[in-house]
Amino acid sequence: MTLLDIYFRRRAVNMTAMILSGLAAAVGLAFLVWILWVTLKSGLSALDLKLFTKITAYGAEGGLSNAIVGSLVMDLIALAICAPVGVLAGTFLAEYASRTKLGAVIRFLNDILLSAPSIVLGLFVYMIVVLPMSNLSHGAVSFSGLAGAVALALIGLPVIVRTTDEMLQLVPGTLREAALSLGVPQWKLTVQVLMRAAVSGIVTGVLLALARLAGETAPLLFTAFGNNFMAFHPLNKMESLPIAIYQYTNDPNPALHAIAWAGALLITLFVLLLSLSARWYLHRHKVTHD
Amino acid sequence: MSSIPATIATENADRRSRVDARHDVWFRRLLKVCALLVLAALLGAALSTLWGGREVLLGHGLHFLTSDAWNPVTNDYGAWAPIFGTLVTSLIALILAVPTAFGIALFLTEIAPAWLRGPVAMAIELLASIPSIIYGMWGLFVFVPFMASIEPGLSEMLGRIPLFGKLFQGPPIGLGLLTAGIVLAVMILPFICSVMREVFQTVPNRLKESSYALGSTTWEVVWDIVLPYTRSAVIGGIFLGLGRALGETMAVTFVLGNAYDITASLLMPGTSISSSIANEFNEAVGTHRSALIALGFLLFVVTFVVLLVSRLMLRQLARREGA
Numbered sequence: 001m002t003l004l005d006i007y008f009r010r011r012a013v014n015m016t017a018m019i020l021s022g023l024a025a026a027v028g029l030a031f032l033v034w035i036l037w038v039t040l041k042s043g044l045s046a047l048d049l050k051l052f053t054k055i056t057a058y059g060a061e062g063g064l065s066n067a068i069v070g071s072l073v074m075d076l077i078a079l080a081i082c083a084p085v086g087v088l089a090g091t092f093l094a095e096y097a098s099r100t101k102l103g104a105v106i107r108f109l110n111d112i113l114l115s116a117p118s119i120v121l122g123l124f125v126y127m128i129v130v131l132p133m134s135n136l137s138h139g140a141v142s143f144s145g146l147a148g149a150v151a152l153a154l155i156g157l158p159v160i161v162r163t164t165d166e167m168l169q170l171v172p173g174t175l176r177e178a179a180l181s182l183g184v185p186q187w188k189l190t191v192q193v194l195m196r197a198a199v200s201g202i203v204t205g206v207l208l209a210l211a212r213l214a215g216e217t218a219p220l221l222f223t224a225f226g227n228n229f230m231a232f233h234p235l236n237k238m239e240s241l242p243i244a245i246y247q248y249t250n251d252p253n254p255a256l257h258a259i260a261w262a263g264a265l266l267i268t269l270f271v272l273l274l275s276l277s278a279r280w281y282l283h284r285h286k287v288t289h290d
Numbered sequence: 291m292s293s294i295p296a297t298i299a300t301e302n303a304d305r306r307s308r309v310d311a312r313h314d315v316w317f318r319r320l321l322k323v324c325a326l327l328v329l330a331a332l333l334g335a336a337l338s339t340l341w342g343g344r345e346v347l348l349g350h351g352l353h354f355l356t357s358d359a360w361n362p363v364t365n366d367y368g369a370w371a372p373i374f375g376t377l378v379t380s381l382i383a384l385i386l387a388v389p390t391a392f393g394i395a396l397f398l399t400e401i402a403p404a405w406l407r408g409p410v411a412m413a414i415e416l417l418a419s420i421p422s423i424i425y426g427m428w429g430l431f432v433f434v435p436f437m438a439s440i441e442p443g444l445s446e447m448l449g450r451i452p453l454f455g456k457l458f459q460g461p462p463i464g465l466g467l468l469t470a471g472i473v474l475a476v477m478i479l480p481f482i483c484s485v486m487r488e489v490f491q492t493v494p495n496r497l498k499e500s501s502y503a504l505g506s507t508t509w510e511v512v513w514d515i516v517l518p519y520t521r522s523a524v525i526g527g528i529f530l531g532l533g534r535a536l537g538e539t540m541a542v543t544f545v546l547g548n549a550y551d552i553t554a555s556l557l558m559p560g561t562s563i564s565s566s567i568a569n570e571f572n573e574a575v576g577t578h579r580s581a582l583i584a585l586g587f588l589l590f591v592v593t594f595v596v597l598l599v600s601r602l603m604l605r606q607l608a609r610r611e612g613a
Contacts, residue, residue, distance in 0.1 A: 029410065
């Protein structure tokens with residue numbers, strides 16, 4: 001083999017790799033466009049006012065109003081649980097335990113919780129919330145919106161812990177030193193100086209958590225269960241958009257599939273808009289900080 | 291200030307610093323409790339599923355792991371079929387997603403013009419924020435018919451190869467392990483890709499430039515310089531994707547076909563740990579329910595180990611970067 005042969009073979013290998021990697025990017029984009037396009041097309045053609053006014057009990061003649069309300073209630077309760085806990089835990093990691101062993105362990109395990117299987121978290125909440133509440137109500141299985149919200153909170157918690165931790169670490173150390181040198185106690189420094197400096201990042205983390213938990217289905221199956229009627233009280237069984245989509249997709253009736261697509265469109269738009277704006281915000285934030 | 295006697299001033303300051311110190315202690319405790327809740331969540335998930343599945347885990351013992359029986363009528367439960375389905379679909383997902391993710395990461399870090407990198411990276415990451423139920427719906431209504439239309443050709447083409455061909459012989463119904471594996475591959479693609487892209491960017495420019503100066507092609511720089519430099523983190527990223535694939539529920543439940551069969555063919559329907567739990571839990575009572583919770587425990591332990599390995603590998607690179 002002459003040197004020239006080797007040269008051309010290396011160029012050929014390089015060219016092939018370049019083309020294949022371009023193809024890989026095209027395949028990835030194609031799947032994104034395919035999924036979004038189908039959701040948009042099927043969802044838009046089924047979009048209807050009765051989605052927002054009628055409940056799922058009417059089946060194909062009905063809508064998704066109880067599912068929308070249920071999702072809103074559970075998402076809000078979940079946020080009310082995981083936002084304060086997550087922000088405080090993230091603050092602990094960044095401000096009090098950034099160099100301790102305990103902090104390292106918690107940060108490490110939080111990253112694992114971030115990708116833990118959501119269905120197991122659903123089982124966990126079934127064991128610690130649904131079963132004890134069933135015992136209180138003398139044996140009747142007590143699925144409830146509250147249990148669903150707790151399961152969702154477990155999904156959102158690690159997202160908030162992580163972003164809060166990272167955002168507080170971006171706050172310049174001089175700010176801490178300046179406040180401490182004025183004799184400010186550390187809790188006041190944390191709440192009134194550091195959190196205020198990092199508030200936009202923390203809020204972004206909360207929004208990302210909301211985007212993550214709003215689309216979850218698996219943890220709701222055996223916690224909130226589902227409910228064909230309107231329910232506002234979180235101690236009742238509660239319908240939610242993902243669960244309604246799951247049930248309608250499993251049904252052979254094509255009219256229900258159409259409603260499921262409309263629900264899918266609503267949830268996809270909500271989640272994508274939230275995560276896009278949160279990402280855009282984070283990105284801009286980081287750029288101005290550098 | 292000067293009119294206040296010195297003793298009162300110091301007394302006030304003393305009291306104030308004592309109060310501040312007390313508040314600080316309580317604030318610190320509050321934060322610590324919240325942080326410990328993260329530990330409690332993980333530990334609780336493990337312990338509660340262990341407790342809920344104790345009847346089957348302890349009663350059936352090893353039989354539960356190795357038996358492929360799943361019979362609610364005779365109360366005989368073996369986890370092998372769901373474990374098999376989970377492993378096979380995750381493996382297919384990895385085989386398809388890892389090279390694709392590598393290709394995209396290569397494209398985004400070395401090949402694409404600068405103006406294209408941001409938008410393409412953003413689009414790939416969007417794949418990760420689509421809820422899994424949407425993947426499931428799209429899988430069932432769009433991708434399964436698509437697979438059903440290409441599977442006869444697939445069997446025709448690949449089914450003839452000896453040994454390997456067995457994988458692709460079966461009914462062309464679209465549902466099955468292969469379809470589930472492909473849907474999973476699309477789902478975990480963005481996770482693996484974003485790790486690879488991030489760590490590829492950490493390779494010092496002088497290393498790459500030295501290699502280019504010696505006459506390397508782009509491919510040789512990536513394969514001989516970038517990849518060895520980032521090896522542990524790349525493996526970490528792959529394990530992260532594996533962890534996601536193992537635990538994914540909604541995307542696979544619709545397209546697997548829910549059958550407790552163990553077959554050589556990838557075109558046959560199967561089941562997975564998570565889809566068994568999702569499909570049966572609400573109808574299950576007694577031992578059946580315990581068996582499903584025990585499955586959940588298995589899933590949790592396996593994903594925990596996989597994710598642990600992943601994070602350890604990812605951390606190695608971070609440490610070297612800091613050094």
